[in-house]
Amino acid sequence: MTEYRLLDLVDSQDFRTLFIDELGWGNPDHPDLKLEVDDRKYVFKQVAGYMGLRIWHCPVLPPRKVQRVLDELVGKDSHERLIIFTDEQHQDWRWPRRSQLGSTNAKLLAHEYIVGDRSTHLSQRLQAIELDFDEELHLVELLNRMRDAFDKEAETASVQAARLMSALYGELEASGIEDHDATLLLARLLFLFFGDDAEMKGWETGLFQSFIRDRTTENTLHNDLQALFHVLRTSPNTRKLPVGSPFDRFRYINGGLYEESINISPLTSAFRNYLLEACEFDWTIISPAVFGSMFQTVKSKEARRHGGEHYTTEENILKTIRPLFLDEYTERLEDAWDDKAKLTKLHNELGRLLFLDPACGCGNFLIVAYRELRALELEILKRRRDLDIIDNTDIKISGVDRAQLSFDVTGDIKVTLDHFFGIEIEEWPARIAETAMLLVDHLANQRMAQEFGYAPDRLPIKIAPTIHHANALRLDWNDVVEASDDVVILGNPPFVGGRTKDDEQKYDMQEIWGGQYIGDLDYVTCWYVKAVKYYGKLRGRWAFVSTNSICQGIPVPNLWRPILEAGWRCRFAHRSFQWETEAPGGAAVHVSIVGFDRSKTSPKPVLWTYPEGGRGEGLGTSVSRINPYLIEGPNLLVESRLRPFNSKFEQVNYANKPSDGGNLVVTEEEYEEIVQDPIAAKYLRKFIGAKELLHDLDRWCLWIDDNDDLEDLNRSPILAERMAGVKDMRNASKAASTRAKAGTPYKFGQIQQPSTDYLAIPKTVSTLRRFLPVAYLSPDIIASDKVYTVPDPDGFLLGVFSSTMFIVWMKTIGGRLKSDVSFSNKLTYNTFPMPIITSSQRQSIIDAASLIVGARKAHRGLSLARMYDPLAMPSDLLAAHDEVDRVIDKIFGRVDVRDEADRQKVLFRNYAILTKQEFLL
Known part of the structure; x- marks a missing residue:
C-alpha cells in the first residue's frame, strides 16, 4: 500500500474500498441517514465502521455551519463518527474533537482536502488509523489514534485566531484607543464571536456577523459598537428600541461583561475588515483553555519575561489537577457507580468545592478544572438517571435509548462558575479569564443538553466567576474567598529569579518573607508562604507549578521548613521537567509541580520522574513519602556549610x-x-x-x-x-x-588564584553526564569564576569528585541552571556526607583516581566533554570510574546501590547521622 494509492481512492470517493480493503476496517452496520436542514435534504451513507465508530459519506459539500448542524443530527445515531463531505473538487473530513473526560469540548474539526493534492498530510493520517488484520484493538485505543491523527487542525486554528486577535489589537492601537478600553472591547468581541458559532441558547447563529456586515460601515463602526454594547447591558424591560431595530434580536447579556462604558474613537477600515474575517472564523474549534495563550500574543515577549509569565498547555494543567483532586473524585465515582447514596454524597462534595487560582493569568487552570469537574458531574447525573430508570418500574425502557430520554436536571447542577475565583495583577488576562470561563460553561451546558435534552439558560449572565484584578501578594485572599477545608488552591505563579526581580517584586518579597527574606529565593515562593498563612490550621489542599529552584539548592530549607512545620505533606510531585508553553516565543524553563495536603496516609503520595534533561514522558510511582528534594525519602533539609564535614577534604575556593x-x-x-x-x-x-x-x-x-x-x-x-x-x-x-x-x-x-597546581571544578555541567569532569591546571592558568579550585596534590579529591556518589549528591540537593547541575563549595561539597575514612581507605581512593588520570592520558586528543560523552565514554575510562565507585561505595558501608534511588537513601542516611537529624524512611 502506498500513500498515493490511498489518495487515489480518496480522489475517486471510493471510501468503502479505502477503509475496508486498504485500512482494515469493518463493514457498515447502519442504514443510510436522510436528514434535512433549511429545507434541503442530505443523504449519509456509512462506508465502514469499527466497534461503533462509523465512517459516513455525504456527496454534498454544504457550508461549514450547516455541516455542524448535520453532524449533530448524525450524532443522534452515531456517537463516535468521522463524516466526509464531498463535491467534485473539495472534501471536508470532519472529526469531533473531544476532551478526555465527558466530551465537554465536542466540536467538529475541518480537515480540508483538494482533489489531486499530493502535498497533503491526509495520507499520513489514514495510515495512522490502519488496522492490521489480526489486530484486536479496543475502541478507546482506536479513538486515541483518531485524536492523534485528526486533532492537529486545532493547533493551526489557534495560530490563525491568534493572528486575528493581534491584528485587531494593532488596529485599536493605531486608532488611539487606550489599553483599558481595548482590553474590554476585544473581550466583548470574543464573546460575540463565540455566541455566533456556539449555538448559545436564544442566540441566532451568525447574528453578530450579519450585524457587522449589513448594518455598519467603516465610518460608523465605532458608534455602532457602542450602541450594541449599550443594548447588551440593558434589560429588555427598560430597552427603548424603535420597531425594526437591528438591535432587537440581541439578547440581554449583562453579568459585568458589558456593564462598563468604554471610549471607542473612530476605527480604521482595516479594523472592520479584520473584524469581518474574525466573524468568518469558527471560534468553537478552539478550546477556551487555550484562549489565554492565544490572547497573550498581543503582548511582547519582553513583557512576558518581565512578569515571569509562562502560559500553560492543557497537558501540564492536567498534571496538576489530576493528582490534586480529579483522580480522587474519578476513583470515587467508579466506587459509587452502583450506589445512589454514594453518588449523592460525592455530588454534594463536588458542590461544596471552591477553587482559587491566586495568579490566574487568562484563567487556564480554572477553565480546565471547571471543564473536567462539570464532565465528572455529568457522569454522576447520567448514572443517577440510569439507576432511577432501573429502579422505577413505571418506566418501560425496552427498545428505548436511555440517552434520548429527556430529563430536566438543570436544577441539580452543583458545580457552578461562582465557585471559581482568581487573582490577576494585569487587567488584560483578567478580562480574558472571565470571558473564557463563560464560554467553557456554555460548552458544558451544550453537552448536558445532548445527554438530557435540557440545559440551563445562562443569559442574562447571573452566575459568573470572581476574578480580582489585583496584586495577589498585597491582597488578603480571604477577601476573595473565605478560607475553608473546601478551598482548593492551584495555579502557575510567576517565575522571577533573584537577579531579575524589579523593585516592586523585591518589595513584595520583603513584605511576604519579612526579616527572613532571602535573596536566593524565587519570586514564586511568595505564593507558598501566602497559601500556608491562608489555610492556617485548616486542612485544604494546594498545588503550584513552580521553577525547579524550589526543590533544589540553597533555597530549599528556607522555603520548606515553614511548610513542614505547619503540618503539610507533599501529596504529589512532578520532578523537574521542561515546561512547554502555548504562548509564541515563550521562555524555555524547567519546572516542578508540587501539591500539598494535611492527610497522614491517604492517598498515597505519587512521584513523577522524568528522563535526564526533563524531556519526555514522566513515570508516576506511589511512594511512602516525598521529601523537599522531590525524592522518596525523609524530610531532611540540607544547609550550606562553611567547612566540609570530612576533615580530610581541602577547602574549595571560588575563583577569579x-x-x-x-x-x-x-x-x-x-x-x-x-x-x-x-x-x-x-x-x-x-x-x-x-x-x-x-x-x-x-x-x-x-x-x-x-x-x-x-x-x-x-x-x-x-x-x-x-x-x-x-x-x-x-x-x-x-x-x-x-x-x-x-x-x-x-x-x-x-x-583567589592558587599558587600551586590545582584541581578545577566546573560550576555547571549537563545533567546527562554520568560523572563530574574535573581536571588539573597549573598556577599560570587563571581560573575564571565559572570554575571552583582546590589543591589536590595526591589525587584524593579527584577520586571523590569522580565518584557516582558525589554527582548523585549534586543532582539530588544542588541547584540547577535549567536542567544543568550546579556545583557549590558550600552546599554540594561541604555537605557531602562521606564517612570518616582511614589512611588505607584514603590511599585506595588515590590509587583508583590514578587509573582515571592514566585513562585520560590515553585519549589526549579528546576534550573532557568528548571523553565524558554519556553515550560514548572510552571503555578504559569507564572502567577506571567503576573502580573509583567500588572503593567509595564500600566506604559508605555494605549497601546495595543498584540505582540512583539507592544511593540517595545512603547519602541521606549519612547526612542525618552527621547532622543528628531524625532519619525516617
Missing part, C-alpha cells in the same frame, strides 16, 4: 571574577592584537572557565598585580584604553564594593 566590562578578558579575535604589543603581551594568561575546561577552548585574560611595573599601563596604548574601560565600568556600578575597585582597574574584582 574580572568585574571588568570585558576589558581584562581577551577573546580569540583580540588575541593577535595583544600579542603584537610587547608590553601587553607580557601580561597575557590563559583564562579557563567551565566551557573552556570541558571543551578545550582558548581564552585569555590580562593578569596584572601590584608587584608588576604599573608604568606599563601608560606605556601601552592597548593597556591604557582597556584600563580606562574597566575604570568607567566600575565607577558606573550600583554596587559600592565594585565602585571601590575602580582605583585598581588592572586587577580582577575578585582574586
Whole structure:
C-alpha cells in the first residue's frame, strides 16, 4: 500500500474500498441517514465502521455551519463518527474533537482536502488509523489514534485566531484607543464571536456577523459598537428600541461583561475588515483553555519575561489537577457507580468545592478544572438517571435509548462558575479569564443538553466567576474567598529569579518573607508562604507549578521548613521537567509541580520522574513519602556549610571574577592584537572557565598585580584604553564594593588564584553526564569564576569528585541552571556526607583516581566533554570510574546501590547521622 494509492481512492470517493480493503476496517452496520436542514435534504451513507465508530459519506459539500448542524443530527445515531463531505473538487473530513473526560469540548474539526493534492498530510493520517488484520484493538485505543491523527487542525486554528486577535489589537492601537478600553472591547468581541458559532441558547447563529456586515460601515463602526454594547447591558424591560431595530434580536447579556462604558474613537477600515474575517472564523474549534495563550500574543515577549509569565498547555494543567483532586473524585465515582447514596454524597462534595487560582493569568487552570469537574458531574447525573430508570418500574425502557430520554436536571447542577475565583495583577488576562470561563460553561451546558435534552439558560449572565484584578501578594485572599477545608488552591505563579526581580517584586518579597527574606529565593515562593498563612490550621489542599529552584539548592530549607512545620505533606510531585508553553516565543524553563495536603496516609503520595534533561514522558510511582528534594525519602533539609564535614577534604575556593566590562578578558579575535604589543603581551594568561575546561577552548585574560611595573599601563596604548574601560565600568556600578575597585582597574574584582597546581571544578555541567569532569591546571592558568579550585596534590579529591556518589549528591540537593547541575563549595561539597575514612581507605581512593588520570592520558586528543560523552565514554575510562565507585561505595558501608534511588537513601542516611537529624524512611 502506498500513500498515493490511498489518495487515489480518496480522489475517486471510493471510501468503502479505502477503509475496508486498504485500512482494515469493518463493514457498515447502519442504514443510510436522510436528514434535512433549511429545507434541503442530505443523504449519509456509512462506508465502514469499527466497534461503533462509523465512517459516513455525504456527496454534498454544504457550508461549514450547516455541516455542524448535520453532524449533530448524525450524532443522534452515531456517537463516535468521522463524516466526509464531498463535491467534485473539495472534501471536508470532519472529526469531533473531544476532551478526555465527558466530551465537554465536542466540536467538529475541518480537515480540508483538494482533489489531486499530493502535498497533503491526509495520507499520513489514514495510515495512522490502519488496522492490521489480526489486530484486536479496543475502541478507546482506536479513538486515541483518531485524536492523534485528526486533532492537529486545532493547533493551526489557534495560530490563525491568534493572528486575528493581534491584528485587531494593532488596529485599536493605531486608532488611539487606550489599553483599558481595548482590553474590554476585544473581550466583548470574543464573546460575540463565540455566541455566533456556539449555538448559545436564544442566540441566532451568525447574528453578530450579519450585524457587522449589513448594518455598519467603516465610518460608523465605532458608534455602532457602542450602541450594541449599550443594548447588551440593558434589560429588555427598560430597552427603548424603535420597531425594526437591528438591535432587537440581541439578547440581554449583562453579568459585568458589558456593564462598563468604554471610549471607542473612530476605527480604521482595516479594523472592520479584520473584524469581518474574525466573524468568518469558527471560534468553537478552539478550546477556551487555550484562549489565554492565544490572547497573550498581543503582548511582547519582553513583557512576558518581565512578569515571569509562562502560559500553560492543557497537558501540564492536567498534571496538576489530576493528582490534586480529579483522580480522587474519578476513583470515587467508579466506587459509587452502583450506589445512589454514594453518588449523592460525592455530588454534594463536588458542590461544596471552591477553587482559587491566586495568579490566574487568562484563567487556564480554572477553565480546565471547571471543564473536567462539570464532565465528572455529568457522569454522576447520567448514572443517577440510569439507576432511577432501573429502579422505577413505571418506566418501560425496552427498545428505548436511555440517552434520548429527556430529563430536566438543570436544577441539580452543583458545580457552578461562582465557585471559581482568581487573582490577576494585569487587567488584560483578567478580562480574558472571565470571558473564557463563560464560554467553557456554555460548552458544558451544550453537552448536558445532548445527554438530557435540557440545559440551563445562562443569559442574562447571573452566575459568573470572581476574578480580582489585583496584586495577589498585597491582597488578603480571604477577601476573595473565605478560607475553608473546601478551598482548593492551584495555579502557575510567576517565575522571577533573584537577579531579575524589579523593585516592586523585591518589595513584595520583603513584605511576604519579612526579616527572613532571602535573596536566593524565587519570586514564586511568595505564593507558598501566602497559601500556608491562608489555610492556617485548616486542612485544604494546594498545588503550584513552580521553577525547579524550589526543590533544589540553597533555597530549599528556607522555603520548606515553614511548610513542614505547619503540618503539610507533599501529596504529589512532578520532578523537574521542561515546561512547554502555548504562548509564541515563550521562555524555555524547567519546572516542578508540587501539591500539598494535611492527610497522614491517604492517598498515597505519587512521584513523577522524568528522563535526564526533563524531556519526555514522566513515570508516576506511589511512594511512602516525598521529601523537599522531590525524592522518596525523609524530610531532611540540607544547609550550606562553611567547612566540609570530612576533615580530610581541602577547602574549595571560588575563583577569579574580572568585574571588568570585558576589558581584562581577551577573546580569540583580540588575541593577535595583544600579542603584537610587547608590553601587553607580557601580561597575557590563559583564562579557563567551565566551557573552556570541558571543551578545550582558548581564552585569555590580562593578569596584572601590584608587584608588576604599573608604568606599563601608560606605556601601552592597548593597556591604557582597556584600563580606562574597566575604570568607567566600575565607577558606573550600583554596587559600592565594585565602585571601590575602580582605583585598581588592572586587577580582577575578585582574586583567589592558587599558587600551586590545582584541581578545577566546573560550576555547571549537563545533567546527562554520568560523572563530574574535573581536571588539573597549573598556577599560570587563571581560573575564571565559572570554575571552583582546590589543591589536590595526591589525587584524593579527584577520586571523590569522580565518584557516582558525589554527582548523585549534586543532582539530588544542588541547584540547577535549567536542567544543568550546579556545583557549590558550600552546599554540594561541604555537605557531602562521606564517612570518616582511614589512611588505607584514603590511599585506595588515590590509587583508583590514578587509573582515571592514566585513562585520560590515553585519549589526549579528546576534550573532557568528548571523553565524558554519556553515550560514548572510552571503555578504559569507564572502567577506571567503576573502580573509583567500588572503593567509595564500600566506604559508605555494605549497601546495595543498584540505582540512583539507592544511593540517595545512603547519602541521606549519612547526612542525618552527621547532622543528628531524625532519619525516617
